[in-house]
Amino acid sequence: MLITTKWKISIHTTGLTGPVAALIMLLGPIGALVGLLYPVLIWSRFTLKKHTMAQAIAGGVFGLVMTVLEAYLYMDLLNLPVYNLVPLGECLWIILGLIFAPVVLGILTILNDNGKENTKAIFYALCVLAIILSIFFAPQSALITLILEIITSILVSYFGGENFSWFRAIQ
Template sequence: MEKYKIAKIISTITNPPIICIPLFMVICLTLSLKHNEDFLTLEIISLIFASILPMAIIMIWAKIIGTDNDISNRSDRYTPLIIGIISYFIGFLISLYMNLDNFLTCLLLCYSVNTGVVLLITAKWKISVHTTGLSGPNAALILLLGSLGALFAILYPLVIWSRVLLKKHTLSQAIAGGVQGYFLTVVEMYLFMNVLNLPISGIIGLTDSVLYILAIITTPVILGILSYTNKSKALFVIAELLCLALFVLFTPFNIWMIFVIITLTSILISYFAGKDFIWRDVLS
């Protein structure tokens, strides 16, 4: 029961409109310091269109259809997702019109597009909005802050565990949400700033950003694959050592250390979760 309560708390605070509040605050503060932008203006725009409006939509829709704020039924998610797409896109247009920081402008467009991708996937499969909602702004922080931004990824395996334990998602749905959120955000940020001629200075290169993402998702993906196959601890150790060797040989120290941190976090979560979480079976 104690684990369930902890999982519930984690799930609540990492609800996309909620977790984006502190993450966007860090993003806006960083932009204000790096690019001499007005923090308050950036924060108000991001708060309204990335948090308050989507949160209000979710709560109102959940009340209308008589369900929880997670909107657990896949078919009930279409309306809030569509309205969310519109909200993020309006935020993008306002940011563009007000000539706000190009990073925030592109990020709001990323939110709109990523939510559209989630909507398309949701038509067939209940991909995790929680892990998608975490990985998007986390990817933005990686672009801005590198390894410091990547440290927020310790939440990724925690959210995977909480959503699976609460039976809101399967393991694959929880992992996949993060994978697509991380990759789409980084690729789209570079795409939009070039296609829309919105140059952004002082961000991490595309190659290093992808390497950071690989450092974050590798262990959860390995644990996920083994959870669905033979649950072999020996295979996990071999795979992890091989990946560690590759990261140490071909990536900078700060990137492969993120891999180590996420790996240790994932293992600790697995042991804490015990038999209630399938990752533990792999490590038994």
């Protein structure tokens, strides 16, 4: 609410990703499958001209990160053990897998709109780098989430067509 008084952050993407974060905490990568709707919702909010790309992406990142951090904080402060939760480290890796492609595409969109060339090569190079790093450092569930989110974001980019800024960034 405080953010929205100064900047029109997307409550729609926050509303999607907050429950996705809870599902990740409970179900791990299976819960993250619902998060594959995140790029679709970003496309929708941007295409309908309800938000800028940054506002739509930020809403989702905010929902994911804050839900997990608040849940673990309250469980710790209130000393309420909840059993069978996915460990915090794995949750955060899965969340990074979900937000990587939209955040990178959002940044590359800005670069592309400012005349930067080769944003397609930058995107795919960053994707390969993220996958390689995930192979060595992240749990397998986060790697799978990352790959699925990259594929979903690419499909949304092409489905969005020439008027969608992600498409222009990776064409």
